[in-house]
Every structure is written in structure tokens, then in C-alpha cells.
Amino acid sequence: MGVEKAPVEIYQSPRLRNSSLLVLWQNQDVGKLTSRVADVLKEKLGGKEISEIKPSGFFTFGGVGFKNDLVRMPQSKFWAFEKQNLLIFKSDEPEFEHYHFLNTLLDVSKDHDQIKELYTLNAFPSLTAHTRPRRILAVFNQSDLRERCEREGLEPLTWEGPPALSSYLLWVGQRKEVPGVSLWLEIPFYLSACGDPQAVQSTLSFLDKRFHLGLERGTMDTEIEELNEKIAQLRKENLEMDRYLTLLETGLGLEEEEQLKLAKEVYDVLEKRA
């Protein structure tokens, strides 16, 4: 019994050689990390859209989603950055046929070029303060790659439980002998909804170093500064929030109710007042 080939549309064939593939899932987008990283890379490096995996068979079509008042269909697109030898795949996470989808993803990437390494970008909310450095946790599918990345400041992740799609992709990559790493950026939980420019900056720094992208330093400085100033003002005006943030800065946790209060106050300051 054969599996139908996924519908793929290729617009153009890029000139890539031994490139790296960066996969960005945009469903949950904790701290708006993947969408911001994709936007910055496209803006600064000028990539071009080269192909897509059509949504049919991978998504439910029970209606249509919308974001910022605009309807949007699930999208799964490849972007090529020829000068930097980088291929980016930005997609919604499929709802069905995950194995088929992930295989198609890697097969299409290989059709464009012999992929050297696979990277996936993810974020997770954490009980940390925005004033602390962002940790980048990592999962590798080959020990060789783990050793090669030893000096990149990544922290090895240990986990046993339900897998994220990125881990599933790493496993498919492992079977196809594509070395890969999943990056998990730590986002202060109260910035999960509003966006975390510092995490975007940390990611860009890592990618810049890894892929020699030639990005300007401090791309996100203005946004980071603005966010820090707004939260500093909140701390001055609201001593309870200042106490919560101090606890997080000293590595202590917060009660659930305190977390909710802090998340709401920060959201009000960053989103509503803006």
C-alpha cells in the first residue's frame, strides 16, 4: 500500500551548496521568537521564497484562522538565502500525517541542496527574569554534532515525555543521516505573549556565529531597551511587581497567582499602553 506523494510546489531552484536548514514552527510562537527571527533574517539578508508544501492532507479545513484581523491559511514555505548558504522552512505544525510531512520537508530540502545540518528553533516559558541572560537548551540527534557545538554556549536538555514536533523531526533526520539540533530558547513567562527581543537577540547571535550571516550587532537593541525601560517604570510604580521580579532575579519561584498577576501587569504595560 503506497503513500501518496505530498503536493509540493517549487517556484525556483536556488544556488546553494552544502547549506544548513533552519526550521521555524509558527503555531505557538512563545515570546514571538520564531516569527521575529524569521522577519529579521528576511529583512536583513534578503532571502527569497522558493517552494512550499501544500496544506492538503496535513491540516483540518474546518474553517480559517485569523491573526491581527487578517485571515490566514496554514503555510509551509521554504526560503533560500544563497549568499549565506541557508535554507529556512517556516511552517505551521501539521495536524495529520506528521511522519509524511516531516519526510517531505527533508526530501524537498535535499532536492534543493544536500543539507549539511538541520536546526529547529523553539521557545519555552520559564520562571526567569527578563534581566537575566537567556539560556539556550539543545537537543542533538548525533553525538558528533553535540561535540562540535560544545563551545557555542548551549545547555544540553534532558527530558522524557511527550515529544515536540522538533524532536520528531530530529528523529526523522537521524534516520536519513541528517545531523540536527533543536534549540530551545528560554523566555521569561511574562513575556510569552508580548514578545521577547532579548531572546530574539540571543538567537540571532547564535545563528550569526554558526552560519556567518554577517548580521549587524545589536539589531534588537532598541526594542530591548524600550522593553527594559517600560518594565523598570512598572517596578517603580508597582512595588508588588518589583518584589515578584526581584524574586525571579534571585532564582526564586512565584506562586501561580503571583505569576498571573505579573503576566497581566507586564502585558498591560507592553501591549495595552503601547
Add this chain to the structure above:
Amino acid sequence: MAIKLYKTPDLHKPTLFVGWPGIGQIGIIAVNSLKDLVRAEEFGEIESWDFFYPRKVSIRDGLLEGLEFPSNKFYYQRVNQKDLLFFIGEEQPAEGGRIHASGEKAYQMANLVLDVGLRFGCERVYTSGACVSPVHHQMKPRVCTVTSSEKLRSEVKEYSNTFLMSELGEHREGDGIITGLNGLLLGVAKERGLEGMCLMGEIPDWLSGASIAYPRASRSVLEVFGQIVGIDMDLHFLDKIEEQVEKTVESFYEKFPPEMKEEYDQRKVIPQAKPGAITLQAQIYIDDRFKKGGDGGGESPS
């Protein structure tokens, strides 16, 4: 979509027993227990990744060690000069978040299981599941059957504690649906020229929604399996789990108000044709913790 056989046993017209999880886990407990009792040997599997999302990942010190998928395994054994083939699926492939099998994937899975059966010359297949009935939990569950042919209908009469679906009060014409793969497999088997029978252990209607196993019904099905295979089976291994479940069920029952208990106890003496109001009332007494919950997903490093 692949079948992987680790070896090719020499089998002669084996009888295939198939089990997937379902209501009260009645079928899978019965088939899996029979497989264990005859000490069947694993010899193959259906690769899972085309059917299921992995349920567990193991990551240690930054290295992906592996993914764990629900298994779909084949076993075989020779008993009393009869070859037996088993298939145990840990999960039913379902589309759109359904619990029971549905859609193209279920059809494909059923066909793959039968591909293996037919490869070894199998002519007959047994599946097992639950028969949700207005029965009393203190009564011995009977085994309700649906077959693929008239010949098998008469064969059912030879087995004790069994009845045909058409003999069950509300299904006098023997019409209905066996949901999920335990049912679908029979249909596909018939299409492909195999005889088939589904043995369904009775479970009280008000317990069918609780996510607890109902081993008393599995025992009844196993007893019929014993007659089919022609072996005496020591089923004491079920005693402990039966006792635990009975304790839980009795605790619900004890909380029934007297008039409700009285009405429910009628089931012991007068066979009920339809569930009636008592079913809904009794379900209220099932603790929420026994209701099925949603699944979470994804790593959450911290």
C-alpha cells in the same frame, strides 16, 4: 507503510486473534492474556510511524536517544496441533482526535494485519471488544457475538455463556455497529474471504464511559477463547485486578440512593431491553477522575 517480520514461522492455516484497546479494555485484555497463556512468540510488527504520533521521547544530556510509538505486534504459537496467530495493537489509528479507529488509516491498518494473516494461510479471524448492555455489575458478563457467516452463527451456539447480538433485547434484528478496528477488521476480513467473529464481553452501560478496565468481561471472553482453542486455562491471574475494579464499582453502587438501587437491582432478575433513566443517574456516581482526560504534548524544559 511497512510490515516487518523478524522471522517466517512455519504455520498451517493459523487462526488469527486480534486485539486493540477499546471500552473497558475488554478485548485487548482477553486477546493479550490468551497470547501470554499460550506463550506466543513475537515475530513481527507493523511500523508505527505512518499511523501514530510518537508518545514519548527520551533525551539525555542533550542527545536524542529515541522515540516511542504505540506498538503493533504479531505473535505465533502452536497449541493442540493448531497454529495460532496473534496481533496486538496498543492504539487504534484515528483521525480528527477520535478515540476509536476511523478513516483511511484504520482501513489500511486492518488490511496490513490481514496481509500477514493471509500470507500464512489464515482462514479465520477473531476480534474482541465490549458489549455495552443494561446489565447488573454483579452478574457474570455474557459474551455477545457477531459473525461473518451463517455457519459461524450456528457455531456460536456450541459455546457456553454466549449469545448472538440478535438475541439481545434491544437488537432483536441483530443490527448495529461495532465501532473501531475490532469491528472494522471483521468487515475487511469478510471482503478478503476470511471468516470472522467478534466476541464482546458485556459491560454495564453506566460503566462504559469510565476509563477503567473491566476484567470480569475479559474473563468471560477468555473462557470462550479457551473453548475455541480447546485448552483449559488457569485464569487466577485476573483475580487481583478484578477484585480491585469490583471494589471501585461497588463503592459507586453503595452511593446509589435506595430507590435507585432498587430499580437497578431489577436487572438481576428481569433482563432489561433498554438502558432507561437509571443509566444516566448511575453515571453521575462515577467519580470524575475515572472520566477520560485530554492529552498534553510537547517538551516543557525548565
